[in-house]
Amino acid sequence: MSFFLTRRFFLLVGLLAVGFVVAFFLPWLLGPMQIALGVFGVLVLLDALLLYAPSKSKTVPVFGRRVMGDKLANGSDNDVQIYLENRYRFPIRTETIDEIPHQFQRRDVLFRVAVAPGETQIINYQLRPTKRGEYEFGALNIYAATPLGLVRRRFRYEQGRTVPVYPSFLQMRQYELLAIHNRLTEVGVKRIRRVGHSMEFEQIRPYVPGDDPRSINWKATARRTGTGAADALVVNHFQDERAQQVYCLIDKGRVMRMPFDGLSLLDYAINATLVVSNIALLKHDKAGLLTFSNRPGATLAADRRPGHLLKLLEILYRQKTKYLETDFELLYATVRARVKQRSLLILFTNFETLHGMQRQLPYLRRMAKDHLLLVIFFENTELREYLDAPAETTEDVYNQTIAEKFAQEKRQIVLELQRYGIYSLLTAPKDLTVNTINKYLEFKARGLI
Numbered sequence: 381m382s383f384f385l386t387r388r389f390f391l392l393v394g395l396l397a398v399g400f401v402v403a404f405f406l407p408w409l410l411g412p413m414q415i416a417l418g419v420f421g422v423l424v425l426l427d428a429l430l431l432y433a434p435s436k437s438k439t440v441p442v443f444g445r446r447v448m449g450d451k452l453a454n455g456s457d458n459d460v461q462i463y464l465e466n467r468y469r470f471p472i473r474t475e476t477i478d479e480i481p482h483q484f485q486r487r488d489v490l491f492r493v494a495v496a497p498g499e500t501q502i503i504n505y506q507l508r509p510t511k512r513g514e515y516e517f518g519a520l521n522i523y524a525a526t527p528l529g530l531v532r533r534r535f536r537y538e539q540g541r542t543v544p545v546y547p548s549f550l551q552m553r554q555y556e557l558l559a560i561h562n563r564l565t566e567v568g569v570k571r572i573r574r575v576g577h578s579m580e581f582e583q584i585r586p587y588v589p590g591d592d593p594r595s596i597n598w599k600a601t602a603r604r605t606g607t608g609a610a611d612a613l614v615v616n617h618f619q620d621e622r623a624q625q626v627y628c629l630i631d632k633g634r635v636m637r638m639p640f641d642g643l644s645l646l647d648y649a650i651n652a653t654l655v656v657s658n659i660a661l662l663k664h665d666k667a668g669l670l671t672f673s674n675r676p677g678a679t680l681a682a683d684r685r686p687g688h689l690l691k692l693l694e695i696l697y698r699q700k701t702k703y704l705e706t707d708f709e710l711l712y713a714t715v716r717a718r719v720k721q722r723s724l725l726i727l728f729t730n731f732e733t734l735h736g737m738q739r740q741l742p743y744l745r746r747m748a749k750d751h752l753l754l755v756i757f758f759e760n761t762e763l764r765e766y767l768d769a770p771a772e773t774t775e776d777v778y779n780q781t782i783a784e785k786f787a788q789e790k791r792q793i794v795l796e797l798q799r800y801g802i803y804s805l806l807t808a809p810k811d812l813t814v815n816t817i818n819k820y821l822e823f824k825a826r827g828l829i
Contacts, residue, residue, distance in 0.1 A: 383532075392420060453547070454509055455648075474524050474525075476490070514543070519538060584616060585614065632671055633704065636729070648758075653692075656813070658689060659820065666682035669696070670715065671695075676710060678698070680692055724829045737796065755797060758807065759808050760787070794806050
């Protein structure tokens with residue numbers, strides 16, 4: 381059914397009903413009320429005829445279209461546009477309801493727009509999914525009314541469209557563009573001073589004031605001929621070492637199910653993996669992936685050939701957390717079997733207690749012996765907010781003391797890992813991507829990989 385009555389219609393019907401009730405006690409009012417009822421009936425009929433009168437061009441009088449990407453980015457604001465075109469010869473007032481997927485749990489996707497005859501209006505809004513998977517959109521419902529506003533006609537478009545939600549490729553593109561233009565500092569990535577020389581030789585070039593005298597190639601200088609000694613000096617020019625392997629190890633155990641700001645820790649790790657892997661590829665390194673829980677998960681060998689990032693994206697899209705305890709011994713065995721070359725291993729996991737980390741420490745130490753290991757775990761931001769709030773009662777003081785104990789254990793985990801030469805990063809979930817990139821660039825600058 382496409383025919384609907386408006387609020388204005390029922391308001392006028394109510395006023396007419398009140399008028400006839402009053403006319404029962406004031407008979408002289410009955411005649412004017414009957415005339416008003418007749419005028420009202422004519423207006424309703426005219427309004428309906430304007431909306432449903434067939435056009436000569438046999439086109440739909442109101443056209444609507446939802447414009448969005450083929451896939452949505454998890455944890456990011458995705459732009460959605462609705463195009464409304466009025467093909468009537470008179471202005472219309474529209475109410476547009478977009479039936480978005482139930483996962484968003486939103487009931488406010490309603491837009492009221494006036495559209496002049498022959499014109500198009502564009503409605504912009506954003507959707508932020510917090511889970512990967514397939515999202516099914518319903519119909520785009522457009523309710524059109526004439527300036528009289530007594531009846532409305534419904535038009536339905538874009539029914540039954542399914543859109544997959546992938547790891548945040550929008551975030552990846554943002555960092556990629558900033559990296560290309562050397563503007564990563566705008567999102568918190570630090571400028572890191574390079575320490576020493578890279579070992580990968582690129583070329584010999586003439587010496588210019590300001591070059592490090594230690595990089596002068598004396599043998600090549602001796603072979604050069606020239607009028608002045610300064611003109612004859614040449615230096616070795618080095619570049620960043622390339623084709624180093626960077627593996628992201630993602631824990632899919634129960635500890636990664638904890639949600640922060642709608643996203644699980646696993647989704648934060650997946651989004652950070654996609655961004656860091658892309659940055660590594662831009663730095664001419666090789667990016668790989670290994671997921672694990674109580675059993676081995678998906679594995680992608682480190683590479684940088686065209687299409688490798690797309691393979692990584694498809695694998696990350698299908699990852700889900702498990703309810704069982706993570707087996708770090710199995711992780712060590714998998715890394716030893718699959719990763720033969722010394723690599724940077726970025727391990728995304730979560731330790732809530734020092735004892736929980738110490739149970740896995742032997743396997744972490746074995747991996748750190750053969751590779752450069754960076755263990756990343758998460759700060760409980762809700763716990764931090766609770767600690768920062770003022771304590772008003774004795775019970776609050778007691779609870780904050782217990783909370784401080786848990787927060788202190790997180791810091792002790794960092795110190796314990798440092799004792800054994802294992803790099804670690806304790807970060808808030810929302811800062812995970814930036815802090816991970818900073819660590820990767822720091823390792824590159826220090827020549828550790």
